[in-house]
Amino acid sequence: MSPNRRDFLITTAAAFSAARVLGANDRVQVGFIGYGLIGAQHVHDFKNLPDVDLAAISDVYEPRLREGQAACGPRCQAYADFRRLLDRPDIQAVVVSTPDHWHALLTIMACAAGKDVYVEKPLTLFVREGRWMISAAKRYQRVVQVGTQQRSGRHYADAVQMLQDGYIGKIHTVRMGSFRNVMPGFGTPPDADPPPAMNYDLWLGPAPKRLYNSNRSLYHFRWFWDYSGGQMTNLGAHEIDVIHWAMKSGAPHAVASAGGRFALTDNGETPDTQDSLFEYSGFTTLWSHREASRGRGQGGGLEFFGTKGSMTLDRSGFQVFPDPEVPPQNQIPEFQGHPVGGPQRVQTTQIPPWCEPVKRSVYNDLLRSHARNFIDCVKSRRQPASSLEEEHQVAIACHLANISLRLGRKVRWDAEREEIVGDSEASAMLVRPYRKPWDQVLAGSQL
Numbered sequence: 001m002s003p004n005r006r007d008f009l010i011t012t013a014a015a016f017s018a019a020r021v022l023g024a025n026d027r028v029q030v031g032f033i034g035y036g037l038i039g040a041q042h043v044h045d046f047k048n049l050p051d052v053d054l055a056a057i058s059d060v061y062e063p064r065l066r067e068g069q070a071a072c073g074p075r076c077q078a079y080a081d082f083r084r085l086l087d088r089p090d091i092q093a094v095v096v097s098t099p100d101h102w103h104a105l106l107t108i109m110a111c112a113a114g115k116d117v118y119v120e121k122p123l124t125l126f127v128r129e130g131r132w133m134i135s136a137a138k139r140y141q142r143v144v145q146v147g148t149q150q151r152s153g154r155h156y157a158d159a160v161q162m163l164q165d166g167y168i169g170k171i172h173t174v175r176m177g178s179f180r181n182v183m184p185g186f187g188t189p190p191d192a193d194p195p196p197a198m199n200y201d202l203w204l205g206p207a208p209k210r211l212y213n214s215n216r217s218l219y220h221f222r223w224f225w226d227y228s229g230g231q232m233t234n235l236g237a238h239e240i241d242v243i244h245w246a247m248k249s250g251a252p253h254a255v256a257s258a259g260g261r262f263a264l265t266d267n268g269e270t271p272d273t274q275d276s277l278f279e280y281s282g283f284t285t286l287w288s289h290r291e292a293s294r295g296r297g298q299g300g301g302l303e304f305f306g307t308k309g310s311m312t313l314d315r316s317g318f319q320v321f322p323d324p325e326v327p328p329q330n331q332i333p334e335f336q337g338h339p340v341g342g343p344q345r346v347q348t349t350q351i352p353p354w355c356e357p358v359k360r361s362v363y364n365d366l367l368r369s370h371a372r373n374f375i376d377c378v379k380s381r382r383q384p385a386s387s388l389e390e391e392h393q394v395a396i397a398c399h400l401a402n403i404s405l406r407l408g409r410k411v412r413w414d415a416e417r418e419e420i421v422g423d424s425e426a427s428a429m430l431v432r433p434y435r436k437p438w439d440q441v442l443a444g445s446q447l
């Protein structure tokens, strides 16, 4: 199952094999790589697009491969090895729904094979992968959509417009987070032989060789640094994306993060409790997640704070909470008695709000709209809703937070040079080695 010589040689001939310009009425042949939690959802959504053929599917776990093939329909070809799917010149686009440690390499290889790519978030496992992906997409002139589906949510677009128009005034802070209680965690299964129906070596791909452990594999890979960045990258990527969109910003210039796996008693590694403070020009944002406490059942999603009020925003809708226009001196607390020189209160008959309340519910299917947008861009060659460049900036923010958490100190970011400032230990964490022989595939791509 090692890559062969053909896999190392990423040629322009392959790149343009599927580059025929499609018309609006053409059907797009799509291949799916990874049929897990979100892969199955993508198959469902793409199946509902009238101009898409679900031509092929690949998964390293045989039962899922067969289930996915059945879901795609009788004309779908199943491949235990994704490279054989990429070999097919008739496939124009692929949807990558594997764990995070495969996102970059699969995108690079698919671009080189002439496929357009819809790749799930978080875009990368480590910072440097993002620039490699951008280079590959540019070199092979590929359309790449990233799975931050809020970008295709119409209520998100409306909310972002209101924020950019100043509806809640000047925005100086954004809070975001995720709160739930999964105590005591997902257990501590022993290391074991991988299931015979799984090609575990191909599941690991560029990640370090480890004994198989069921918690390190399907779905639960998220809680291990070798494959993911925990909730900071898993859920944080979605929220930071909306902040960058609304605030028209790139990556933060400094990040400080703290937390740990304080409460869960399973064998996971990433923090169950984490707070990350991101510094941007003119505003700050705070990410908090709790895996072992749901709190008041609030605090998830986004909360923008402006000088006229605040806005909450999540996948179910958005709401504006106006602040009352109370004279500042009337907000000084009152206690017993009125000593000389105390605050002079302004007499008010009415306290108007700074703006009017607004409440909107979700009004389109984000995932299906994002899939639609991708296929439209495959045909038009336009930039899709979630562009590689913007999602690279989002991934940078998430990874910087985890670097700060793991080193126990604040990191500063030079966006121009894409370097951490004055901290060689932190800088070393911007890149990780790929395991052999996948390092040769990367080297062969000469990005």
Ligand SMILES: NC(=O)c1ccc[n+]([C@@H]2O[C@H](COP(=O)([O-])OP(=O)(O)OC[C@H]3O[C@@H](n4cnc5c(N)ncnc54)[C@H](O)[C@@H]3O)[C@@H](O)[C@H]2O)c1
Pocket (backbone or CB within 6 Å): 033, 034, 035, 036, 037, 038, 039, 058, 059, 060, 061, 064, 082, 097, 098, 099, 100, 102, 120, 121, 122, 147, 148, 149, 202, 203, 204, 205, 217, 218, 219, 220, 234
């Ligand atoms: N956008 C969203 O709302 C959303 C929701 C869930 C997951 N995700 C993202 O999607 C990705 C997958 O998450 P999941 O929960 O579906 O994981 P999962 O473990 O349920 O599914 C991943 C599938 O990929 C397969 N796979 C692994 N390596 C492969 C390879 N080299 N070739 C082919 N198949 C391979 C696995 O066998 C598995 O079936 C993650 O990066 C996650 O962050 C995004």
